[in-house]
Amino acid sequence: MKNIPIIVDTDPGIDDFFAIMLANSHDQFDIKAITTVAGNQVLEKTTENALKIAELFKMKARIAKGAEGPINCELRTAGNIHGNNGLGDVMLPDTTRKLDKDYAWDVIYQEAVKSEGKLQLIAIGPLTNVAIALLKYSDLHKYIDKIVIMGGSTESGNRDAYGEFNIWVDPIAADIVFKSGIPLTMVGLNVTMKAGIIPQQLDELLSVTCKFDTQIRQLFTFLQKSYAQVGYSFIAIHDALAIAYVMQQEVLKCKPYYVAVETRGRHSRGRTVVDLDRSHKTKALNAHVAIDVDKEMFIKILKDMLKYYN
Ligand code: BDR
Numbered sequence: 001m002k003n004i005p006i007i008v009d010t011d012p013g014i015d016d017f018f019a020i021m022l023a024n025s026h027d028q029f030d031i032k033a034i035t036t037v038a039g040n041q042v043l044e045k046t047t048e049n050a051l052k053i054a055e056l057f058k059m060k061a062r063i064a065k066g067a068e069g070p071i072n073c074e075l076r077t078a079g080n081i082h083g084n085n086g087l088g089d090v091m092l093p094d095t096t097r098k099l100d101k102d103y104a105w106d107v108i109y110q111e112a113v114k115s116e117g118k119l120q121l122i123a124i125g126p127l128t129n130v131a132i133a134l135l136k137y138s139d140l141h142k143y144i145d146k147i148v149i150m151g152g153s154t155e156s157g158n159r160d161a162y163g164e165f166n167i168w169v170d171p172i173a174a175d176i177v178f179k180s181g182i183p184l185t186m187v188g189l190n191v192t193m194k195a196g197i198i199p200q201q202l203d204e205l206l207s208v209t210c211k212f213d214t215q216i217r218q219l220f221t222f223l224q225k226s227y228a229q230v231g232y233s234f235i236a237i238h239d240a241l242a243i244a245y246v247m248q249q250e251v252l253k254c255k256p257y258y259v260a261v262e263t264r265g266r267h268s269r270g271r272t273v274v275d276l277d278r279s280h281k282t283k284a285l286n287a288h289v290a291i292d293v294d295k296e297m298f299i300k301i302l303k304d305m306l307k308y309y310n
């Protein structure tokens, strides 16, 4: 039964592709909207990708465009990992699908109100749209059940020593979201890298018959090359782990912590400073932070997803 209303806020993105694919395969999710943000590529490209992905999977969700760039700084993209078109230069079939007439932040608010507080917002790109929604609608917090973020890290980053891409691109937006008081789960690099898929596991996934075989093989192959260039022999599909967690909470072990976002650091811009020792006795524990992952369970979830599209 489709009884969990969700919105995926995203910057597709190869791992975003798999996250949307996974969300669409879950029989309990009622995907109200896919909202797009600039991140892995410029907004025009991430939005076109979202439209094409929705077409490929015959999704009914509203597709709404959001922010062209971060709140108070220049956009920096990740073409080195996701390619010039954001999807590993894989060409998905064209679509005549139209964008929603409303912007991402308005759609988030409208759907949150309609859900009467049950909406789960899964944010797998920079947090610009979510922050704008919070700034524009001061009562939004009342209508959101929780926000699950792929972003941040309890350890090192992937854009610099501590900055994880989604938070690093728009640290001011992330700061607003982490301070919102809405129940948050942070699915950071510390778990998404640990859930990295090694070549043998990738072969297992690719051996599952799925009607999107060709695109999936191309996307994985591109990602493998990108990861090899930065020195990894595995690939991480970060965003899909955030979706997997909303589907099946046991895939991650989470603990509540106080998390602050470094908005101005000279050496640690975008760092999610997780108070692991709980030294700030007076600070509220504002996020559930993923600290461990059941990788076997995650791989099984991905296999089941591929079977769904058989
Ligand atoms: C995050 O950054 C993006 O490149 C990915 O899509 C993911 O959301 C990982 O740091």
Ligand code: CA
Binding pocket: 010, 011, 012, 013, 015, 016, 040, 124, 125, 239
């Ligand atoms: Ca993403």
